[in-house]
Amino acid sequence: VVDVPLFELVEWMHRNEPQAKYRLGSSNIYRDATAPGPVDWSAIAEEMSTYQGYARASQTRYPDMLAGWLGVPRAELLPTMGTSEANSLVVHALSLGGERFVVDVPNYQPLFGLPPLYGARVDMVPRHEADGWRLDLEAVKAACRPGTTAIFTCNLHNPTGAALMREELRALGDIAADAGAVLVVDEIFRHFVEDDSMVPPVRSVVPEAVATGSLSKVYGWGATRMGWVTGPAELVERVRRLKVLVAPTSGLPNEAISVQVVGALPELRKWSKGVAKRGTEALRAWVESRDDVAWVPPYAGIISFPRLERVRDTVALAKRALAEKGVMVSPGEYFGMPGHLRIGVGLPDRTVIDEGLQLLGEVIDST
Ligand SMILES: Cc1ncc(COP(=O)(O)O)c(C=O)c1O
DSSP, rough: OOOOOOHHHHHHHHGGGGGOEEEEEEEEOOOOTSSSSSOOOHHHHHHHHHOOTOOOHHHHHHHHHHHHHHHHOOOGEEEEEHHHHHHHHHHHHHHTTEEEEEEEESSOOOHHHHHTTTTTTEEEOOOOOTTTTOOOOHHHHHHHHHTEEEEEEEOOOOOTTTOOHHHHHHHHHHHHHTTTOOEEEOTTTTOOSSSSTTTTOOOHHOTEEEEEEEESSSTGGGTTTTEEEEEEEHHHHHHHHHHHHOOOOOOOHHHHHHHHHTHHHHHHHHHHHHOOOOOOOOOOOHHOOOSSSEEOOOOSSSEEOEEEEEEEHHHHHHHHHHHHHEEEEEEEEGGTTTTTTTEOOOOSSSHHHHHHHHHHHHHTTTT
């Protein structure tokens, strides 16, 4: 019997985020009234009230709209419930037969946590702070062996915000091809980048790769649970069959919201990049004001992984920050690295971030 591990990061978030006054622990952008793309709820209520079984207007339209926005042929796209389901389905599809995954760590837990649940082994490749958290491609190559079915990473990287650039993606594609493996990239944070040509969608440089993503982070619409898998049509069809066995449809309101939101995504992306920039400036100022915090600034986006020079037990620190000051950050332990905090700066109001960081500093000072 394989133990099902606790997903500590998400348990921590679900238990505590609603009560936190300063939400600096998640990787979400928090949309507020300044965000573009308001939703016409009455149109959604109308569609709900004229429910027509599986032939619902939004359900029929949304996948085509999403394919158009992503710029992929419809046969290479599967809409999913968030990047979570996308990752789970892809791992499941690639694990059937009990093969091996190469995954870099630290990382978002499902990337290395899911394969063993589906019978695959994981060969881990460490990233190092001293290297700017870069993915060591030689180490990835060395980790590939007979039976390696997939190389699974995320771009931008969680928890550090490091990026895989165009040439690195191409090299990873070559490493995967040489190993007879599929390159899978979770691109949930990629749209935070300024320049798509520097950090492109993986499939634009490695067409045989698989990418996952969702509206959850950059677009602040995690509540819709709208995600996707894109990849070669044959593999997408295999994944689709799995999905239909497990959860054939998404909720109609989610799809109806998404139909409206798709048109606003370019504007929303611009807005989110502004939020990320302001938040990162706030964090940079705080880090630079302290002589006991070191960090590698993120390439883009809202998360990074600062290290505290004098505190090792960051679970205890995070619990104190929450209990005493209402500040929520995520302990490095949930990424296997005590002494770090994953800090997310997705709040649109910079003053709230500044205040939260100031209070976090007070807790560190009194530790
Ligand atoms: C790398 C990564 N993948 C997937 C997810 C989950 O995404 P979703 O909310 O779209 O299911 C997250 C959430 O933080 C994440 O950081």
